Amino acid sequence: MSKKTKHALSLVNIEIIGQEMSFTTDFKPSNIFDYGLEIESRYDPTHKLAIIKLLIEIRADGFKCASQTGQYWFNVSAFESEIKRGRDGHYQIPADLQIQMNDIAVNTARGLMYSQFKGTLLHTAILPVIDPTEI
């Protein structure tokens, strides 16, 4: 049985880069949606920050009706020793730390989208709970 490590991460900044909603004139409110996620991980060794850029696209009946892009900045100074630089010069973040950051970013995005979409045609578009190990 694998041992899971919980890292005491701190989310230091949330940056909403963009959000858009667009509807066709015949758009009907629905409660079935398709979601597409793009998760980009970056590491800033100068400031000891890991950055998760998360793009979420929402589609209804195959039509893209909304998207949100946000950046979530994590302070990883406590884990500097765990972040290794490979021979190719690329940094490698431990898998469990990466999973934990992805989980926090996705769950925070769910709350942000819920508050933004409330009262709109997309008020039922709630990002489902995702197993972070699958991301």
Added chain:
Amino acid sequence: MKTGSALDNLLNEIPVNDRAKTTERMRLAVRLFDLITEAGYSKSSFAHLMGKEASVITKWLSGTHNFTYDTLVDITLALGVNMIALHEERQPQLLAVKHYKINGAQSPIPEMINWYSVAGYASKPIFKNLNEKLWGIASDSFTSPPIIIIDNLYQGIPVIKGGKQKRTMISTEGKIIEESHE
């Protein structure tokens, strides 16, 4: 009288122009090293790519080399970046890009499909739940609002099964057609 350290005095003896040139050469060398490593090259593999000896690359990265513009163009072409990249601040290194899709996810919030009103009460929404059952709230009491289940639509008329054995049939306009107690 103002006195400085010996190091400050020595630095002050260097002309401003020379200091700026040295600083810029060091900065460029560091930036080049970052671009080379980000592109996945070691010193020797980059030397091979450029058709140079490894010692030449070492000199380039020492921070003392005075690059010609042509050499910088050759380097940027080899690395697939533009000249501006040489002057940019170091970007956070990209570690991974992942994609994930969820198709046909049903919202946990029931879909509101219509409104109805019963005489004496304000309009209330009718929802459709995950099992495609229609339901709503029968009274204005928030302390114990009986949830009504709308069994089906009979000729366009919702048949509502209420709490406490009460069965109500209302028209789509919201008028009570029939009320019975089971």
